[in-house]
Amino acid sequence: MEPELVVDYKCRVGEGPIWHPLEKQVYWLDIPRGAIFRFNPATNEHGVCYEGDPVGGLTIQADGALLLFMAKGAVAIWREGKLEYVIDEMPKERGGRFNDVITDPVGRVFCGAMPTKDQPGTLYRLDTDGSINPILEEVGLPNGMGFTPDRKQMYFTDSHTDVRRIYLFDYDQESGNLSNQIIFVEIAPGQGVPYGMTVDAEGYVWSARWDGGALVRYTPQGVEERRIKFPAQKVSCVTFGGENYSDIYVTTAGGHNRSDEGPGAGALFRLKLGIRGIPEFFSRVRL
Numbered sequence: 001m002e003p004e005l006v007v008d009y010k011c012r013v014g015e016g017p018i019w020h021p022l023e024k025q026v027y028w029l030d031i032p033r034g035a036i037f038r039f040n041p042a043t044n045e046h047g048v049c050y051e052g053d054p055v056g057g058l059t060i061q062a063d064g065a066l067l068l069f070m071a072k073g074a075v076a077i078w079r080e081g082k083l084e085y086v087i088d089e090m091p092k093e094r095g096g097r098f099n100d101v102i103t104d105p106v107g108r109v110f111c112g113a114m115p116t117k118d119q120p121g122t123l124y125r126l127d128t129d130g131s132i133n134p135i136l137e138e139v140g141l142p143n144g145m146g147f148t149p150d151r152k153q154m155y156f157t158d159s160h161t162d163v164r165r166i167y168l169f170d171y172d173q174e175s176g177n178l179s180n181q182i183i184f185v186e187i188a189p190g191q192g193v194p195y196g197m198t199v200d201a202e203g204y205v206w207s208a209r210w211d212g213g214a215l216v217r218y219t220p221q222g223v224e225e226r227r228i229k230f231p232a233q234k235v236s237c238v239t240f241g242g243e244n245y246s247d248i249y250v251t252t253a254g255g256h257n258r259s260d261e262g263p264g265a266g267a268l269f270r271l272k273l274g275i276r277g278i279p280e281f282f283s284r285v286r287l
Contacts (some may be wrong), residue, residue, distance in 0.1 A: 019241030024230030107284025112142025196237025240277020
């Protein structure tokens, strides 16, 4: 269970890894730098494909374009180096940015907006027609999400240091609504903060542990099944990829301060454990 360092850009906040099934590459972010990277495991080629306004999360559109969730509540389609804005900005979010996002089976996107000094975080739902509405308000720090294999429930992480919880909601695919919130797991003080997450093909939850230096796998009942340590204190997010979705890609943060954050801080890691994931859904948001 030793993590393999595959690409090292010393990201300040490496985040948002996602497998592009049409290109067979993994994409990820360095949020403060405003950079998107990609890595091709077949050739080991990698590089920066976007630099610009900060991007907090991204999804893959059905046609292969990237859907970027940015600062000021902006949402844009990035295709062949060009941006087309679905939303130029949101008045409520002018002082902040989007954070983690996930596409649902219909192609809508649940997208969390960071808290600012003036307001708490919010979880929005971006519908396929480009309209956006708040789903959860008064959130500490909206972060990692995932669906159960039967698509009837959705996990949602609140990473605020006063909360440190992963919640579980009933999810209605027809309406896109969430209901019946319960606590899936709550992390004790001093154990790090639950951050980005994903769900594997067995329905187990993988949660990155910010300031905990680990990736934790939980059973569907919320019992810790394994813990994998990383040479980085800030393990930020996780996704499955590769031909059979059996490669686990993990982002980390703190590359600007490795003396405190660890020798692998800010790098992209890979695990090959023989555990398969589920492909992410394509977003289908129209201009």
